[in-house]
Amino acid sequence: MSDTQTLIENRPPSVASLFLERVAATPDAEAYRYPVPAAAGSGPDEWKSLSWAQAAQRVYAIAAGLVELGVHAEERVALASSTRVEWILADLGIMCAGAATTTVYPQTNAEESAFILSDSESKVLVAEDAAQLAKARESRAELPELRHVVVIDATGVEPDAADPDGWLLTLEDLEARGAAYLEKNPEVVKERVGAIDKDQLATLIYTSGTTGRPKGVRLPHDNWSYMAKAIASTGLVGQDDVQYLWLPLAHVFGKVLTSGQIEVGHVTAVDGRVDKIIENLPVVQPTYMAAVPRIFEKVYNGVAAKARAGGAAKYKIFQWAAGVAREYAKVSQDNFRRTGVASVPFALSSKHKVADALVYSKLREAFGGRLRACVSGSAALAPEIGYFFAGAGVHILEGYGLTESSAASFVNPGEAYRTGTVGKPLPGTEVRIADDGEILLRGPGIMEGYHGLPDKTAEVLESDGWFHTGDIGELSVDGYLRITDRKKDLIKTSGGKYIAPAEVEGQFKAVCPYVSNILVHGADRNFCTALIALDEPAILEWAKENGLEGKTYADVVAAPATVRLVEGYVAELNQGLQRWQTIKKFKLLPRDLDIEHGELTPSLKLKRPVVERQYKGLLDEMYAGTREG
Known part of the structure; x- marks a missing residue:
């Protein structure tokens, strides 16, 4: 058996166990860096650090606090917060209590948040701030299972006479209660961690579905323990690395990075404010980051x-x-x-x-x-x-995975990386390509199933463990995977030609420096069209030099000069495409696509059905007067 296989097969049952091992091994080493925002106009943020021992003190207090609140093994504790160090500490505290984390994106509206809290039967909600608390209060009548809300940042949080006794507390309160509970029961966290079974639920992540309600993906402790060991075995990261982590931790891609870090023991600088990335990079000076x-x-x-x-x-x-x-x-x-x-x-x-x-x-x-x-x-x-x-x-190492496969199924190997591919499977993960080109995966990273949806689970997960990804791909002779498109996103024109829209969209992004988002449309049509949203700072900079200074974004994209500019890039794109792939017409959108309008997922993926529905009028206009079929 190889060293890699030994490392992976001898994994502990949970990341909670790995965390205890990490704290024992390197208690004084730096674990996390996090910013303390400066007062408005008073200079740059101050960055502070936590050692593994300091992080553990807070994690154990959170875990003991949850035990004291009556949270039992596998019971759900929801976490609605942006990416910040408290998210990681709370998630580890939940796992060390033997409970399971339900992740909620902070952008999720009150109605969908209530659905997730209700469907997951979450007993406690850890809410980032007054805005997240307000959503829980609005839906309280529909959430009889929700016994407590713990607020991370209590700024602007006002008491509400309608709150039941003990329903609302701060993270500081929870940690204080946990610390007091630990004094009387010093072994409680070790006992809870020791009782965790590898098949016990660790995380419930709701996929942001493009249609209908989101589905809760059940990820047991073993998924994360495997991921931690498999990431370490790639040799891509070492103990001296500094990771800059800004990705949403409610998303599986962000979450898996926390598991890998615990196994390897490197430093992670955590700040989820996307508008601070450019400012933070020279300060943090990361050696690697995911994006x-x-x-x-x-x-x-x-x-x-x-x-x-x-x-x-x-x-x-x-x-x-x-x-x-x-x-x-x-x-x-x-x-x-x-x-x-x-x-x-x-x-x-x-x-x-x-x-x-x-x-x-x-x-x-x-x-x-x-x-x-x-x-x-x-x-x-x-x-x-x-x-x-x-x-x-x-060097950008592309990887591939899904929520249902705990995020990291493939990654490009170090200096042997190949641009345009997602690399090779992680050790322990199997892959095969079905007759219709669909990628199938099997291994310790695959989900247990969809929460409370056995029929939906059976649609994608075969009894022998093969998971149907819904993605189309090709494997090279030496095992590198190339994703060509989502199975359901492939366009078949009325002339019977298949087109992978993501491929055309990607080529346009490489050609046009002003594009922010593009959607190629053409299913059952006799030619392809595109909806194009431009990058606001880039196009307004161009506008200044081209007689459109002072105009709004909407005015700039409506200007004939802007349309002519983009026309040139579309013509350049079309030169490299097959005739049936070419974009015959396009429309510039009056605003960029965004998460708030439901057009992008929190990980900035295009929700095609939503965009096509929203801009149906513009699409129909481009085909008006043409003979379809």
């Missing part, structure tokens, strides 16, 4: 727009450097695949050195200057954007 493709697209568009704003000469240098980066990445990856050495010809290497001094080094500095690698997941990254970053020395 979704939208972040890399925004950085790429921002760099391109800045170069364009610097004048024609500067923009020409950027375009040349971007071309060199892509060529360098393709050639070096191709050579590594064939020979095991990422070599490039001397002439290309010389050009790359010049481009590095002019462009790439500044880009790496913007990421903090120490970044070894980024992991990208949740959606496909356009290969041309991936090659650009790879050539610029920001």
Whole structure:
């Protein structure tokens, strides 16, 4: 048996056990960094640290506090908060109490939050602030199971005469009660952790369905314990790493990163404020971070727009450097695949050195200057954007997984990574491609099933453990997976041609530096069209230089000059497509797509049915007067 197999097969039953082991092994090492926001206008945030022992003190107090509130094994404790250090401490406290975390996105509206709390039968809700508390109060009559709400940040929280006695407390109160309970029962946390069975429920994550109610995905303790060991076995991260964690922890991608960190023992800097990423990176100076493709697209568009704003000469240098980066990445990856050495010809290497001094080094500095690698997941990254970053020395390792597979089923291996693929399966995970191209997975990361929905579970999970992902893909001879599209998203035109819209959308994002979101439409139509939303800062910067200064975003996208600008990029895109894939018409949207209107998931994935429903009028307009069928 290999060392990797031994590591994975000898895993403990839970991440709670791993946490106790980590605290015992490196109590004084730094575990978490977190910002304390400065008062408005008083300078930058102050970053503070917790050692593993300090984190444990708070985790055990939270766990004991929940026990004191009467929370039993596998009972659900909901967590409605943005990404912050208290989210991690609360989640670990819930697991160390033997209970299970129900994750709730802070953006979820009151009605859907009430559904999740009710469906999960959550006994306690840990709410971030007054806004999350307000949702629980609004739905209290529908939630007889909800016995307590614990508020992390009590700023602006007012008492309510309608609150039952003891219903509302702060996280500080809970920890104080837990600390007092631990004095009388010092072994309670170890006893609770010791009693956890690997098949016991650890987490209930509700998928943000594009239609109907979200489904609760049941992930037992063993899923996370396996993930922690499997991530460590890849060798991609080590104890000296510093991770910057901003992803939503209510999402499986963010959550799995907390498990891997506990096993490896590196530092994690936690701050979920997306608007602070650019400011935080030079402060945190991470060696690795995970992100979704939208972040890399925004950085790429921002760099391109800045170069364009610097004048024609500067923009020409950027375009040349971007071309060199892509060529360098393709050639070096191709050579590594064939020979095991990422070599490039001397002439290309010389050009790359010049481009590095002019462009790439500044880009790496913007990421903090120490970044070894980024992991990208949740959606496909356009290969041309991936090659650009790879050539610029920001190595993006694409990975793949679903909520139902505990997030990390595939990841690109270190320097052997291949842009445009999601890499190889994690040790212990099996993959096969069905006759219709669907990717099937089996292994210790696969969910137990959907909460209270045996029929829905049976639709995707076979009795022998194979899980139907709903994604279409191809495996290379040496085991690298390429995702081509969602099975249900494939478009079949009225002429019978199949189109993978995500592929076309990705290519457009690599061509047009002003795009924020794009939806390609064409199912049962005789040609393809697109709805395009532009990136507000980038297009307003362009507008300043093109006689549209001072105009609103809506006015700018409606201007004929903007339409002509995008027309040029659509024409450039079409040159590289098959005839039936080409975009014949497009409409610019009056605003960007967002989470608030339900058009994007919290991990910034496009909800196609929602967008197509919302903009049906614009789509129909593009086909008006044409003969369909």
